[in-house]
Amino acid sequence: MGTNIIRFEGNCIKCVMCIEEAKKVFDYSEEAGPLVKHGVDIASHGEDVKRAVLVCPTQRIKYHP
């Protein structure tokens, strides 16, 4: 428990770079920015999520594998 959780913290400037890095994990909402897809197995896309964390210019995506 407590692992493989994605949290969002702070601003989103809607640049969609996280979506480009992890299409299988995130949906994009014009209002909220990235949303974690329902029922997705985050762990199996861990590398994609890590890249999304790195490119996000506001460092908004927090991931605990």
Add this chain to the structure above:
Amino acid sequence: MSSVMANAYMKMFPMEGEKKISAGKRNPVLDVPEFNKAWNLHRETSLDIMKRYEYMSQCLNFTDKDTEAIKESKEILAPHLEAILDHIYWEKLVNDPWLSRWFRDETGKIAKEYVTIRRARQRRFLLKILECKWDEEFWNFVRWVGAVHVPIFGFEDLYIPMRLNLALWGYIHQYLFNFLAEQLKDDPEKLRRITTAWTKLFWMIIDVYHIDYFGAWM
């Protein structure tokens, strides 16, 4: 304007969609026909990114032949991209007496996390270039990345001076050319084609990247 990136961009710059009306103040510089022409050109090509691309590609004579050459180079660069980035970021930049200052924390040590972040962003940028699609989506992406480095997105204390961008690109540019020269040492004609095309492309990218350093609404 239909892609997610383009929509996101237009949301960030709603003023771009609106008609520009003069504030009524007379600017004597604009009475000089040459300046007036240059200003209008700058403004029009800042408001319509594809016009900027067309204008710049005419200036530099960037043609389909150059795109073909860049596609050729993709075959050489893409398979080595991770190694190239590792080399640039983890061997060269962190050891360069001047450029390595970017990556140091308050105590003067190399901040590994920061190098990792910067490498990841450069990777995204280079991958986008290697798609070789010079469409509106691409140019908005380049423009947007540049804009992230000045305070227009609300990061008030963030201002990356232009000379740092140029230093980094100068470095990457030189590194890529050395790499290509090594790979193509038996085919100087191909090397010439490819480096000419990349030089023109880099020029256009540097131009578009810095558009929002001088907002057209300024």
